[in-house]
Amino acid sequence: MVVCGDDALAHRLAAELRDVYGERVTLVVPSAREPHRPRIPPPARALGRAGALLGRMSAAMVRPSSPGSEAPGDGAEPPEETVRILEAAQPDDAALSEAGIAGAGALALVYDDDELNIHAALRARRLNPRLRLVIRLYNRKLGQHLEELLDQAAAVAALDLEEGGDGEGVDASTTVLSDADTVAPALAGAAVAGTSKVIEADGLLLRAAERTPVPPGRPGAPGLCTLALLSASANDLADAPGSAAGDEGPVLLPDDAAAAAAVGCGTVVLETVSYTGRPVRRRWLRGRGAPLASLFSRRLRWSLGGVVGAVLALAVASSLTLGEDPVHAVYLSLLDLFAINEPAINDPAPRKVLQLLSGLTGLLLLPVLVAAAFEGLGTFRSASALRRPPRGLSGHVVLLGLGKVGTRVLARLHEMGIPVVCIEGDPEARGVALARRLRVPTVLGDVTQEGVLEAAMIDRAATLLALTSEDTTNLEAALYARSVSPRLRVTLRLFDDRFATAVYRTLRAAHPGALTRSRSVTYLAAPAFAGAMMGRQILGAIPVERRVLLIARVEARGHAALEGRTVAEVLRPGRLRVLAVDNSAPDDPEPDAAGAAATPPPAVERTPARLVHELGDDYVLRPQDRVLLVATRQGLGDLHVRNPPAAATRPSGVRQG
Numbered sequence: 205m206v207v208c209g210d211d212a213l214a215h216r217l218a219a220e221l222r223d224v225y226g227e228r229v230t231l232v233v234p235s236a237r238e239p240h241r242p243r244i245p246p247p248a249r250a251l252g253r254a255g256a257l258l259g260r261m262s263a264a265m266v267r268p269s270s271p272g273s274e275a276p277g278d279g280a281e282p283p284e285e286t287v288r289i290l291e292a293a294q295p296d297d298a299a300l301s302e303a304g305i306a307g308a309g310a311l312a313l314v315y316d317d318d319e320l321n322i323h324a325a326l327r328a329r330r331l332n333p334r335l336r337l338v339i340r341l342y343n344r345k346l347g348q349h350l351e352e353l354l355d356q357a358a359a360v361a362a363l364d365l366e367e368g369g370d371g372e373g374v375d376a377s378t379t380v381l382s383d384a385d386t387v388a389p390a391l392a393g394a395a396v397a398g399t400s401k402v403i404e405a406d407g408l409l410l411r412a413a414e415r416t417p418v419p420p421g422r423p424g425a426p427g428l429c430t431l432a433l434l435s436a437s438a439n440d441l442a443d444a445p446g447s448a449a450g451d452e453g454p455v456l457l458p459d460d461a462a463a464a465a466a467v468g469c470g471t472v473v474l475e476t477v478s479y480t481g482r483p484v485r486r487r488w489l490r491g492r493g494a495p496l497a498s499l500f501s502r503r504l505r506w507s508l509g510g511v512v513g514a515v516l517a518l519a520v521a522s523s524l525t526l527g528e529d530p531v532h533a534v535y536l537s538l539l540d541l542f543a544i545n546e547p548a549i550n551d552p553a554p555r556k557v558l559q560l561l562s563g564l565t566g567l568l569l570l571p572v573l574v575a576a577a578f579e580g581l582g583t584f585r586s587a588s589a590l591r592r593p594p595r596g597l598s599g600h601v602v603l604l605g606l607g608k609v610g611t612r613v614l615a616r617l618h619e620m621g622i623p624v625v626c627i628e629g630d631p632e633a634r635g636v637a638l639a640r641r642l643r644v645p646t647v648l649g650d651v652t653q654e655g656v657l658e659a660a661m662i663d664r665a666a667t668l669l670a671l672t673s674e675d676t677t678n679l680e681a682a683l684y685a686r687s688v689s690p691r692l693r694v695t696l697r698l699f700d701d702r703f704a705t706a707v708y709r710t711l712r713a714a715h716p717g718a719l720t721r722s723r724s725v726t727y728l729a730a731p732a733f734a735g736a737m738m739g740r741q742i743l744g745a746i747p748v749e750r751r752v753l754l755i756a757r758v759e760a761r762g763h764a765a766l767e768g769r770t771v772a773e774v775l776r777p778g779r780l781r782v783l784a785v786d787n788s789a790p791d792d793p794e795p796d797a798a799g800a801a802a803t804p805p806p807a808v809e810r811t812p813a814r815l816v817h818e819l820g821d822d823y824v825l826r827p828q829d830r831v832l833l834v835a836t837r838q839g840l841g842d843l844h845v846r847n848p849p850a851a852a853t854r855p856s857g858v859r860q861g
């Protein structure tokens with residue numbers, strides 16, 4: 205495996221391939237002497253004011269954590285003695301050749317520059333047509349076109365190899381992934397209470413719901429299966445009893461007996477969900493129409509409605525007193541309203557009175573029309589301006605940082621219908637344009653300065669989601685927000701592992717009644733990139749405290765641990781569990797007398813996968829079945845390990861899950 209990159213994702217991906225899948229990895233990184241390589245400052249120099257405050261809090265409250273008790277953060281790097289490190293300023297032909305691209309099974313291009321990844325992918329496809337490519341791109345549309353282009357190039361090369369008798373078993377697929385898209389659902393779910401991680405897989409909507417401890421003697425709410433038993437420090441209730449999982453970390457994928465015996469600890473349970481809400485209406489500037497409420501204020505709409513009501517009342521009075529046709533009465537009232545009708549000099553007294561009232565109504569209509577014109581023009585003029593938070597806003601999410609990750613999280617929160625107020629210090633950030641288009645309230649300013657969080661109404665917010673690329677900025681915002689609202693839910697994006705562990709434990713100890721989560725973007729994204737390099741489709745990741753469970757779709761054919769085994773036999777507590785099976789594919793055709801397989805039946809439309817409780821634990825997996833699994837990274841790596849000797853000699857210190 206060859207990994208090329210210039211940030212923490214490359215190092216995390218190399219460690220994932222080495223530790224979980226037992227692969228030999230060549231890591232290509234820019235030289236330390238190159239100015240464009242990002243420097244990672246040590247935590248002691250990066251803390252600043254926030255670090256000093258954290259240190260004073262930690263000295264009194266933080267217990268020392270044992271090695272390996274928390275999942276690594278963004279900054280963890282694989283030991284150089286187990287991963288080959290190659291320094292190259294650019295992934296050119298010489299660097300790729302030196303990395304052994306000609307004999308590699310897969311290549312991951314995870315530079316932070318999309319253009320650099322595209323150029324390297326084209327070179328790699330030319331140097332090795334058999335290569336499986338995994339490319340990191342932020343631009344979704346460009347990624348789709350690039351996948352089609354490189355797959356076509358691989359198909360042409362495969363035809364040439366087949367003609368030469370050397371193309372059997374070649375898997376030269378191309379997968380384009382975005383780390384921001386991969387982690388956005390998890391971050392959005394962590395920011396909102398009651399909205400757990402939702403993954404769509406084979407027609408099913410699955411949600412991992414976090415549940416508080418249940419007192420002894422009371423049954424818990426039913427679910428499909430228990431994904432994890434949470435540690436004692438993860439309990440949201442200050443008086444929660446001790447957890448069966450202890451304080452060292454959660455117990456992932458327990459069997460039914462262990463889940464039933466766990467009393468007094470929080471759990472993560474998998475559920476099926478269905479959408480029952482109302483369809484979201486298209487608002488102005490996002491749909492084709494322009495609703496009246498978006499153009500004019502409520503006071504102006506009421507004034508216009510009053511004028512219309514007065515005209516209708518005059519028309520009814522004219523029809524009743526003068527005996528005129530209702531339509532003709534409305535027509536005469538409008539003529540009088542706009543002062544274009546003849547004076548009713550020789551008409552009866554009721555007609556004169558009605559004409560005077562219509563003229564008075566017309567005078568009242570004139571300022572209403574002028575105000576409507578000014579408000580309409582002002583709305584169009586301010587369409588490109590950022591909205592300010594409304595006065596009565598409360599229970600919203602304060603999103604700090606509109607970079608790559610923040611932009612994707614903002615889009616996901618907006619799709620979920622959750623009120624958001626954004627804070628961004630750079631007016632040219634990529635997410636500012638999205639916030640302007642979605643009409644999301646945005647505060648431009650440095651969050652470390654006084655008054656910025658107050659402008660976002662942090663005292664009335666429900667959640668703070670700090671997603672900037674600076675640990676100190678995220679921490680300082682979280683500490684200040686907690687001082688304003690002690691029970692505020694906080695989700696932090698932190699880079700350094702030890703720093704993240706200290707922050708998590710300190711905030712949990714200082715504010716036991718509030719929910720605190722620390723999330724690492726590269727730690728959540730690396731399993732999806734590693735899975736694509738191994739040739740599988742990982743549908744999503746479910747973070748459990750600082751560990752990750754993977755949802756994957758695997759075809760049973762070719763896997764000795766799946767094919768021909770029952771669902772109960774596949775279960776490996778702590779590592780692997782079957783959630784559902786798509787058994788809609790017909791049975792394999794029987795071979796004829798000559799030994800060749802008969803013509804397969806025509807393809808049928810696939811139906812949603814069937815859950816395990818619908819099939820039963822004694823269901824035998826067929827080769828053509830597609831199995832939906834939930835697994836730890838170690839369990840999924842054992843299922844698809846490609847080189848058992850390397851896996852057998854894996855260091856004993858590698859942590860499961």
